[in-house]
Amino acid sequence: MKTYRGITIGSGHFAYIQMDAWAEVKGAEIVGIVSRSLGSAQKLADQYKIPHVGTDIISMIEEVKPDFVDICTPPDSHLFYAKIAADHGIPILCQKPVAPSQEESKLLVQYCKDKQVPVMINENWRWQGWYREIKRIMESGILGTLFHVYFAMRPGDGYGDSPYPLQPYFKDMEKFLLFETGVHWFDTFRFLFGNIENVYCQTRTWNPIVKGEDSAIVQFDFSNGMTGIYDANRVTYMETVRSNAYGWMTLEGEKGKLRLDLDGRIFFTLRDGVEQEHQYEMPTGWKGGCAVATQQHFIDCLDSGTVFETEGEQYLVSQEIVYACYESAKTKCAIHVG
Numbered sequence: 001m002k003t004y005r006g007i008t009i010g011s012g013h014f015a016y017i018q019m020d021a022w023a024e025v026k027g028a029e030i031v032g033i034v035s036r037s038l039g040s041a042q043k044l045a046d047q048y049k050i051p052h053v054g055t056d057i058i059s060m061i062e063e064v065k066p067d068f069v070d071i072c073t074p075p076d077s078h079l080f081y082a083k084i085a086a087d088h089g090i091p092i093l094c095q096k097p098v099a100p101s102q103e104e105s106k107l108l109v110q111y112c113k114d115k116q117v118p119v120m121i122n123e124n125w126r127w128q129g130w131y132r133e134i135k136r137i138m139e140s141g142i143l144g145t146l147f148h149v150y151f152a153m154r155p156g157d158g159y160g161d162s163p164y165p166l167q168p169y170f171k172d173m174e175k176f177l178l179f180e181t182g183v184h185w186f187d188t189f190r191f192l193f194g195n196i197e198n199v200y201c202q203t204r205t206w207n208p209i210v211k212g213e214d215s216a217i218v219q220f221d222f223s224n225g226m227t228g229i230y231d232a233n234r235v236t237y238m239e240t241v242r243s244n245a246y247g248w249m250t251l252e253g254e255k256g257k258l259r260l261d262l263d264g265r266i267f268f269t270l271r272d273g274v275e276q277e278h279q280y281e282m283p284t285g286w287k288g289g290c291a292v293a294t295q296q297h298f299i300d301c302l303d304s305g306t307v308f309e310t311e312g313e314q315y316l317v318s319q320e321i322v323y324a325c326y327e328s329a330k331t332k333c334a335i336h337v338g
C-alpha cells in the first residue's frame with residue numbers, strides 16, 4: 001500500500017487523540033497541521049514532529065499536495081473546509097457532527113458528491129473493540145432472536161461549576177447531549193441492530209450552568225422487531241469518570257443475554273446457565289482501539305476504493321435520529337424516522 005499523506009485541520013482536544021491514532025495507522029502519515037491559532041498548531045506539530053504548520057488551508061494544500069484532509073475542528077467550520085478540499089479533489093475524513101444543522105450537513109455531503117470526492121464521517125464509536133466483538137457474538141446465533149437492548153450512558157463528568165473539563169465548550173451548546181454524544185449510540189445501534197423506525201425521547205437539563213440537555217431517555221423501535229433504550233445522564237455521580245465504555249449495556253435474546261461492562265468486558269448468560277465472562281482480545285488504545293480502527297478503515301477504503309461504513313449519506317441517517325429525538329422531546333410524541 002502506498003503511504004497516504006494528510007493534513008489535520010484543528011489542534012484542540014480531539015486532534016491529540018487523532019494524532020496518537022495516526023501514528024499507529026498503516027499507510028498514512030500526517031504532514032501538515034492547519035488551525036485557527038498558529039500557537040496551538042505549532043504545539044501539536046512539535047509534539048508529533050509534523051513538518052508543515054499554518055493557518056491557511058489553501059496555501060497548505062498547495063504546499064504539501066495532500067492525499068486527504070482530516071477535519072477536526074468544531075462543526076461550524078466543517079462545510080468551509082470540506083468545500084475547499086472537494087474543490088481540490090481531496091478525499092475528506094470529517095469529524096462528527098457533520099455540521100450545526102441537518103440542512104448544512106446535507107449541503108456538505110451533496111457538495112462532495114457533486115465533486116465526486118469521497119467523504120467519511122469520523123464516527124469512531126461503532127469501532128470500539130467491544131461492539132465489533134458483540135456483533136460477532138450476535139452473528140454466531142448464540143443469543144438467538146434478539147428482543148431488546150438497553151444502554152445506560154453515565155460518564156459522570158457533567159456535575160458542578162466546572163463540568164466537562166476536557167471539552168468546556170459543551171456547557172454552552174444549545175443542543176448538547178443528543179447532538180454531540182447521543183449520535184455515537186444512534187450510529188452504533190444502527191451498526192449492530194439495523195434500521196431504526198421510530199423514536200420517543202424525553203430530555204432534561206440537570207446542571208443549571210449547562211445550556212442544552214444533559215440527560216435524555218430515548219426509546220427505539222427497530223425494523224427487525226427489537227426494542228431499545230438509550231438512557232443517558234452526564235450528571236449522575238460515577239466512581240469512574242468517563243469509563244472506557246461510558247456506561248453499561250444489556251442485550252436480551254431468546255437463548256441468552258449479554259452484558260457489556262463499564263470497562264469493555266463482555267459477559268453472557270445462556271438460558272438455564274450462569275453468567276460467564278466472554279474472553280476476547282480487547283484492542284489497546286483509546287476506547288477499545290476505536291480511533292486507530294476508524295482511521296485505518298478510512299485509509300484502507302481509500303486504497304481499495306471500497307465505500308466507507310460511515311460515508312456521508314449513510315451518516316446523515318444516524319444524524320436524522322438526533323433531530324427526530326429533539327422533535328419527540330418537544331412534541332411529547334413518538335416520531336417516525338424511516
Ligand SMILES: NC(=O)c1ccc[n+]([C@@H]2O[C@H](COP(=O)([O-])OP(=O)(O)OC[C@H]3O[C@@H](n4cnc5c(N)ncnc54)[C@H](O)[C@@H]3O)[C@@H](O)[C@H]2O)c1
Pocket residue numbers: 009010011012013014015034035036037040072073074075077095096097122123124125167169180
Ligand atoms: N469522534 C469522537 O469521539 C470525538 C470526540 C471529541 C470531539 N469530537 C469532534 O471533534 C471536533 C473537534 O472537537 P474538539 O473537542 O477537539 O474541539 P476543541 O475546541 O478542543 O478544538 C477545536 C480546534 O479547532 C480549531 N478551530 C476552531 N475553528 C476553526 C476554524 N474555523 N479554522 C481552523 N481551526 C479552527 C481550534 O483552534 C482548536 O484547535 C468536533 O466536531 C467534535 O464533535 C469527536
